[in-house]
Amino acid sequence: MSQPIDFYFDFSSPYGYLASETIDDLAARHGRQVSWRPILLGAVFRQTGGVPLTMVPLKGEYSLRDFSRSARFLNLPYIHPPTFPLNTIQAARSFYCLHDQSDEMARAFAHSIYRAFFRDGRDVSDIDIVLELAVRHGADRAALAAALDGPALKERLKAECDEAIGKGVFGSPYVIVDGEPFFGVDRLPQIERWLASGGF
């Protein structure tokens, strides 16, 4: 059995959202599963000196246009959120809490967070919205709220971010297939060919 492919993303990343809508199907076409790994780009940027795309002169304006156009290119709905970027620490911590109960539940929750943010413009930095979406997929609200308050989940997300940086992750989405790294939703065609041919 092949290893799953690793899918690193930040819940505040437009290109991460676009990749999240297609990565599972893409992998499944080649008999592979996907290990979803939310991280915090803020933690990564402290290592790399990166800044959010939309804050870079010239590139920022372009990016806003490219987010929407890339969504149309992939036939995916996209409405740029009124507040952007957002702090996604509660969403990412919640993901790992749910993941330890059920990967399926965590993945459904991740889709809901992304869609709430990039389709419905909801403030997914708000812990009440995060809890609402988690409950929708079967989470126990009180248990999740308690876990978000405790040290274990904070450590868990920190460890995930450190591990990602250790693997070279510097942005979102970042996909690793059998050790080969691919950055950006625009690398999906390369990932597809890599999976089809075992490298090229």
Added chain:
Amino acid sequence: MSQPIDFYFDFSSPYGYLASETIDDLAARHGRQVSWRPILLGAVFRQTGGVPLTMVPLKGEYSLRDFSRSARFLNLPYIHPPTFPLNTIQAARSFYCLHDQSDEMARAFAHSIYRAFFRDGRDVSDIDIVLELAVRHGADRAALAAALDGPALKERLKAECDEAIGKGVFGSPYVIVDGEPFFGVDRLPQIERWLASGGF
């Protein structure tokens, strides 16, 4: 008659080289011509705070792998140059000097510079190599050397860079189709669809 599409690039840009090998054919499939516009990313980066990809922590290592893999993906030869990046000011100035005589000659010269750098590992910052490649395409060596020494060509390249920045150009390759900007060789599929449908 439709306007040509604008193709901005730096002679030291691997993704610019990859785009240069396909942009004319892509445009021609849709009855369009391409206006080639070499610029200096150094001038752009002074405005945007950008740095060469290969110097960014984590991203640098990734980029080296991605240059070669993207070339293989596009079925183009690529050997990462032993000295990288290079100062491409003489090559860019020479392009505009040749361009004023013949666009065809300038374009053939541009291909030669890119291929000398990204296939043969030659030092295209060296004025003698630049002159050799220009002469190969019919340039008058003494006239070009004299022009490279004078103020007009320096001003010309500076004006081209300023104009590019004024249009929002922040990297290489950067293509503008009827006012719509596309950054990166990975946007070629979007450019193709844009040309085919007049937007999407």
